[in-house]
Amino acid sequence: MKRSIVIFGASGDLTSRKLIPALYMNFRKKRLPENTQIIGFSRHPFSDDAFRQNMKEALLAFIPSEFVEEEWSAFARLLFYHPGSVEKLNDYLALTKKVNTIDGETADCLFYLAIAPPLYPIVVQKLHEARLLTSMGNEGYRRIIVEKPFGRDLASAKALNEDLLKVLREDQIYRIDHYLGKETVQNLLVLRFGNAIFEPLWNRNYIDHVQITVAETVGVEHRASYYDQTGLLRDMLQNHLLQLLTLVAMEPPVSVEANALRDEKVKVLKGIREIPQELSARFTVRGQYNGYRAEPGVDPQSSTETFGAIELYIDNWRWQGVPFYLRSGKMLKEKMSEIVIRFRRPPLQMFDVLSGSTELSTNHLSISIQPDEGIHLRFLAKVPDGGMAMRAAEMNFHFRDAFHETPIPESYERLLLDVMHGDASLFARDDEITLAWQLVDSIRMGWEGETGPALQFYERGSWGPGDADRLLWKEGRWWMEDSVLHRSEQNAGKA
Ligand code: BG6
Numbered sequence: 001m002k003r004s005i006v007i008f009g010a011s012g013d014l015t016s017r018k019l020i021p022a023l024y025m026n027f028r029k030k031r032l033p034e035n036t037q038i039i040g041f042s043r044h045p046f047s048d049d050a051f052r053q054n055m056k057e058a059l060l061a062f063i064p065s066e067f068v069e070e071e072w073s074a075f076a077r078l079l080f081y082h083p084g085s086v087e088k089l090n091d092y093l094a095l096t097k098k099v100n101t102i103d104g105e106t107a108d109c110l111f112y113l114a115i116a117p118p119l120y121p122i123v124v125q126k127l128h129e130a131r132l133l134t135s136m137g138n139e140g141y142r143r144i145i146v147e148k149p150f151g152r153d154l155a156s157a158k159a160l161n162e163d164l165l166k167v168l169r170e171d172q173i174y175r176i177d178h179y180l181g182k183e184t185v186q187n188l189l190v191l192r193f194g195n196a197i198f199e200p201l202w203n204r205n206y207i208d209h210v211q212i213t214v215a216e217t218v219g220v221e222h223r224a225s226y227y228d229q230t231g232l233l234r235d236m237l238q239n240h241l242l243q244l245l246t247l248v249a250m251e252p253p254v255s256v257e258a259n260a261l262r263d264e265k266v267k268v269l270k271g272i273r274e275i276p277q278e279l280s281a282r283f284t285v286r287g288q289y290n291g292y293r294a295e296p297g298v299d300p301q302s303s304t305e306t307f308g309a310i311e312l313y314i315d316n317w318r319w320q321g322v323p324f325y326l327r328s329g330k331m332l333k334e335k336m337s338e339i340v341i342r343f344r345r346p347p348l349q350m351f352d353v354l355s356g357s358t359e360l361s362t363n364h365l366s367i368s369i370q371p372d373e374g375i376h377l378r379f380l381a382k383v384p385d386g387g388m389a390m391r392a393a394e395m396n397f398h399f400r401d402a403f404h405e406t407p408i409p410e411s412y413e414r415l416l417l418d419v420m421h422g423d424a425s426l427f428a429r430d431d432e433i434t435l436a437w438q439l440v441d442s443i444r445m446g447w448e449g450e451t452g453p454a455l456q457f458y459e460r461g462s463w464g465p466g467d468a469d470r471l472l473w474k475e476g477r478w479w480m481e482d483s484v485l486h487r488s489e490q491n492a493g494k495a
Helices: 013-028 048-062 069-076 089-099 117-129 154-167 183-193 224-249 258-271 277-283 411-421 430-448 466-473 481-494
Strands: 003-008 036-042 079-083 108-113 142-146 173-175 207-215 284-289 307-312 324-329 336-343 364-370 374-382 390-398 455-458
Touching: 003 013, 003 089, 013 036, 013 048, 013 069, 013 411, 036 089, 048 069, 048 079, 079 089, 089 117, 108 117, 108 411, 117 142, 117 154, 142 411, 154 430, 173 430, 183 224, 183 364, 207 224, 224 258, 224 307, 224 324, 224 336, 224 430, 258 430, 277 284, 277 307, 277 430, 284 324, 284 430, 284 466, 307 466, 324 466
Parallel strands: 003 036, 003 108, 036 079, 108 142, 142 173, 207 324, 284 455
Antiparallel strands: 207 336, 284 307, 307 324, 336 364, 364 374, 374 390
């Protein structure tokens, strides 16, 4: 049976940086189903060969160490190009000829919308009109992958959903969040539910608070016009950070089946307490890096946030009263995504007097999503031959050491395969999206109101505005990037 993957937005960045490299890697690993063809669709007038040449250059630029000439030649034979406008029905009708099998029936077809979000409803409607969303025979699927952001607020996300559901069933729609494709993010589930020792401690009785940081060193790069209209809340919080939060906070699902998992994530999102407008400045911080307004393509008066920090509470039995601190930003000191579970201090502080510190005796578990993929547990240890001197020590697990024979794959590899296999576990359901927007809209409303936090400017290469630190200090807490520094020192020592 013939299988087609059609990428709308084939001349864009996502296609060359992520999608084609991921498909090439799946091909190399012999995971791409037989008879797959990949068709790039975009307005640019490329020939098949010109498209192949561009994709070859992309592989050489983005995954040079994986490039093998013979394998590329075999992979290139699967690549085709279809010049067309997303607005013209005729261009879709011409596409049907390419995805049809010899006997005239269309087989499996996956459509990837790597295009500007306002075009999603147009493409889906035209696919429908060209009868590309219905299998002609009784075999073969029709699925679409929708890139984030899914809408720009609750109302537009709902409208988009309605548009999609007019011509597609929910099980044909895959709303992608590439964070869920990261191995270390999936490992969160294994850590929590595949081991017996963590779950008994994973609640308000033992956990003081949770920190989730997704920090980037880059600025808006060449995406200024998109980013300036979007900002951090929509670009990172509504999706990646909230997805991480749901995985940390969810109850054990009854199975790994997609809806069992998503039901639990939805319960967490439903439990998140909304931040009332008048308390916005107490629970949220928004920042913009110095020089952002001078970036090409950015409005010189822009008040778009490039940094956000939020204190959230989940109103359920497990998490009542436990703060979840989320922060993310561009142009920060280090690129790192990390979840820190900070445990409560021992009930009897008998060593504090001796160690002179209360911080030493608090345990934390850091789950490093990237780039130092691994897990670190900090605990108190006695310094040998030092009387009762004590020091914090760490137990470290690094994927690169424990599984050195298997490098960590890019998240799109896994996610694209999952869609081909019809597994939606790592994709967001419509109710998850709706709840996430509800929260983001309420934060945004607070920011736009009179009592919202002022936009704070921060130095490039810092950890963001000072108020992000104050968000934790007021409760006698602090961000845990020191644990990362500790690891950097260790890594430097190793090298
Ligand atoms: C994307 C955002 O979803 O995630 C980007 O649109 C951001 O602004 C990127 O840079 C970060 O992804 P990663 O995998 O590099 O952490």
